[in-house]
Amino acid sequence: MTNSPPRHRSPRHGSPPPGSPSHDAPPHGALLLPVLLTVQFLVSLDMSVVNIALPDMGTDLGFAPESLTWVVNAYALAFGGLLMLGGRLADLMGRRRTLVVGFVVFGVASLAGGLAQSPGQLVAARAVQGAGAAALAPVALALITVHYPAGPARARALGLWGASGALGGAVGIMAGGLLTDWVGWRSVMLVNVPVVLAALAATRPGVPADHRTTGxxxxxxxxxxxxxxxxxxxVLGLVRTESHGWASASTLATLAAAAVLLAAFCAVEIRGARRARQPLLRLGLLAHRPVASANVFALLMSSGQFAAFYFTSLYLQQVLAYAPTRAGAAFLPFCAGVVAGTAVATRAVGRVGERALLVAGGLLGAAGFAWFAATVEAGGTFVGSILGPSLVASVGIGLCFVPLGAAATSGVAPEETGMASGLLNSSRQLGGSIGLAVLVTVAASATGPGRGVAALADGYAAAFAVASGLLVAAALATAVLHGGRRALAGAPRTRPSPN
Structure with a gap:
C-alpha cells in the first residue's frame, strides 16, 4: 500500500477524471447538499412506500396473489443488480451527468407506474425505477466525499446523508399508509414526480459540472x-425463498448460478487488474481495512435493520391490529431516534473515531432489537412493546451512518469514489435481501403451524433476536477489522497498490 497521492491521468493530457474537483473550480453552492439528500431519501422511500399499498394494487390491477410481491422484488432486483455499475459509470461518465440521467429514469418510471393499467406495466415500471435508483444512490456519497473537505463539514454532510436514508425508509411506511388511505395507491408512485422535477431544477446550479477528458x-x-x-x-434467489423455499431446485439453481457468476467476476478483475484502465471494482480497494470493515458492517447491519422494519410493520398490523395510517405513525419515534443518533455521531466522530462509533452504535442497535424480542407479544402495547425498543435501536443505528460513510471512502482516490460508493450501497442492499430472506424463514419456523396472533408474535420475536445477533456480529467485526482510528481527521487519500 502506497502513501503517495494518486495521480490523475487521462489518455492524452493530464486533466482530472470526470466529476473530480479542480483547484480553479468554484466552490459548491448551497443547493448541492439538498440535492444529494433528496437522492438518498427518494431511493430509501421507494423501497418501502409501496408495501402498505400492495393489497389495493393487487385488487385494482388484477394481480394473482403469488405475483404481487414482484412489485417489491422488481425494484430490489434492478437496484441491487446495477449498483456497482451505476457507481462506476459515475466515475467514468461524470457524476452530474449520471445524476441527471438517474433522476430522469426514476421520474419517468414513477409516472409510468402511477398510470399503469396492468400488472406487467406496474412491475416493469418498478424495475426501471430500481435501475434509476442504482444510478442515483452511489453518486450521492461520491459527491459528498469529493466536494466536502475532511473534518466537520464532511461529518455533517455524512450525518445528514445517513439520516435522510433512514428517514426515507421510515417515512415511506408512514406515507404509504396515508397516501393509500386518502388518495389511492397510484399516489405512492406519482408523488415522486414533483420531487424529481424539483431536484432536476436544482441539479444544474447546485452540483458542480463534470470535467471532460479528451479520451x-x-x-x-x-x-x-x-x-x-x-x-x-x-437477489432473485433470495427474494423468492419466501414462496419457493430454500431447498427448492429453483432456489438452489439460482443461488448456484449467482455464486459462479460472482466467482467469474472476481477472476476477471484479478487477471485484468494490471491491464484494465477502468476496472469495475479494483479488488485492492478491499485491502484497505477501513473500507473492508465498513462493507462488512453495512452487510450485517442491513441484514438486521431491514428485516426489523419489516417485522415491526407486520407486528403492528397483524398482531396489534393497527390500521395502515396508525402503523405508519408508530414509526415516528424511530425517525426521531435516528436524527438524535446522527447528531451525536456528527459531533463525536472527529474525537472518538469511526471504529468506536460503529462498535457503540452496533451494540446499542442490538440492544434495541433484543428489547423488541423480549416485549413483542400478543398482548403488547405501543408504549410497552414499541416505543422504548424503537428509540434505543434507532439511536444506535443513527450513530453508525457518519462513520460508515467515512470509513467506506477512507483513503479512496477521487476517481474511485463512485466505485467505493457503489460497493457500500451493494453491501447494504445485499445485506437487506439476505437478512430478510433468512429472518422470514426464522420467523416461519418459530411460528409453526399455528396462525393465531400469539404464534405470529412468537415468530416475530425470534426474528428480532436473530437481528440483534447480526448487529452484535457487525460490531465485533468492526472492532477486529478496522485498522485506523479516524478518516475524517484529514488524513491524506491513498490508493492501495494494484492487485
Whole structure:
C-alpha cells in the first residue's frame, strides 16, 4: 500500500477524471447538499412506500396473489443488480451527468407506474425505477466525499446523508399508509414526480459540472456484465425463498448460478487488474481495512435493520391490529431516534473515531432489537412493546451512518469514489435481501403451524433476536477489522497498490 497521492491521468493530457474537483473550480453552492439528500431519501422511500399499498394494487390491477410481491422484488432486483455499475459509470461518465440521467429514469418510471393499467406495466415500471435508483444512490456519497473537505463539514454532510436514508425508509411506511388511505395507491408512485422535477431544477446550479477528458472512458464490460448478472441472480434467489423455499431446485439453481457468476467476476478483475484502465471494482480497494470493515458492517447491519422494519410493520398490523395510517405513525419515534443518533455521531466522530462509533452504535442497535424480542407479544402495547425498543435501536443505528460513510471512502482516490460508493450501497442492499430472506424463514419456523396472533408474535420475536445477533456480529467485526482510528481527521487519500 502506497502513501503517495494518486495521480490523475487521462489518455492524452493530464486533466482530472470526470466529476473530480479542480483547484480553479468554484466552490459548491448551497443547493448541492439538498440535492444529494433528496437522492438518498427518494431511493430509501421507494423501497418501502409501496408495501402498505400492495393489497389495493393487487385488487385494482388484477394481480394473482403469488405475483404481487414482484412489485417489491422488481425494484430490489434492478437496484441491487446495477449498483456497482451505476457507481462506476459515475466515475467514468461524470457524476452530474449520471445524476441527471438517474433522476430522469426514476421520474419517468414513477409516472409510468402511477398510470399503469396492468400488472406487467406496474412491475416493469418498478424495475426501471430500481435501475434509476442504482444510478442515483452511489453518486450521492461520491459527491459528498469529493466536494466536502475532511473534518466537520464532511461529518455533517455524512450525518445528514445517513439520516435522510433512514428517514426515507421510515417515512415511506408512514406515507404509504396515508397516501393509500386518502388518495389511492397510484399516489405512492406519482408523488415522486414533483420531487424529481424539483431536484432536476436544482441539479444544474447546485452540483458542480463534470470535467471532460479528451479520451473516451473505457468501461470494464466483462466485469460489468458478470457482476450485474451475478448480483441480480443472488437477489432473485433470495427474494423468492419466501414462496419457493430454500431447498427448492429453483432456489438452489439460482443461488448456484449467482455464486459462479460472482466467482467469474472476481477472476476477471484479478487477471485484468494490471491491464484494465477502468476496472469495475479494483479488488485492492478491499485491502484497505477501513473500507473492508465498513462493507462488512453495512452487510450485517442491513441484514438486521431491514428485516426489523419489516417485522415491526407486520407486528403492528397483524398482531396489534393497527390500521395502515396508525402503523405508519408508530414509526415516528424511530425517525426521531435516528436524527438524535446522527447528531451525536456528527459531533463525536472527529474525537472518538469511526471504529468506536460503529462498535457503540452496533451494540446499542442490538440492544434495541433484543428489547423488541423480549416485549413483542400478543398482548403488547405501543408504549410497552414499541416505543422504548424503537428509540434505543434507532439511536444506535443513527450513530453508525457518519462513520460508515467515512470509513467506506477512507483513503479512496477521487476517481474511485463512485466505485467505493457503489460497493457500500451493494453491501447494504445485499445485506437487506439476505437478512430478510433468512429472518422470514426464522420467523416461519418459530411460528409453526399455528396462525393465531400469539404464534405470529412468537415468530416475530425470534426474528428480532436473530437481528440483534447480526448487529452484535457487525460490531465485533468492526472492532477486529478496522485498522485506523479516524478518516475524517484529514488524513491524506491513498490508493492501495494494484492487485
Amino acid at each position: 473516451a472512458p473505457r468501461l470494464d464490460v466483462a466485469g460489468a456484465l458478470l457482476v450485474t448478472a451475478g448480483t441480480s441472480a443472488l
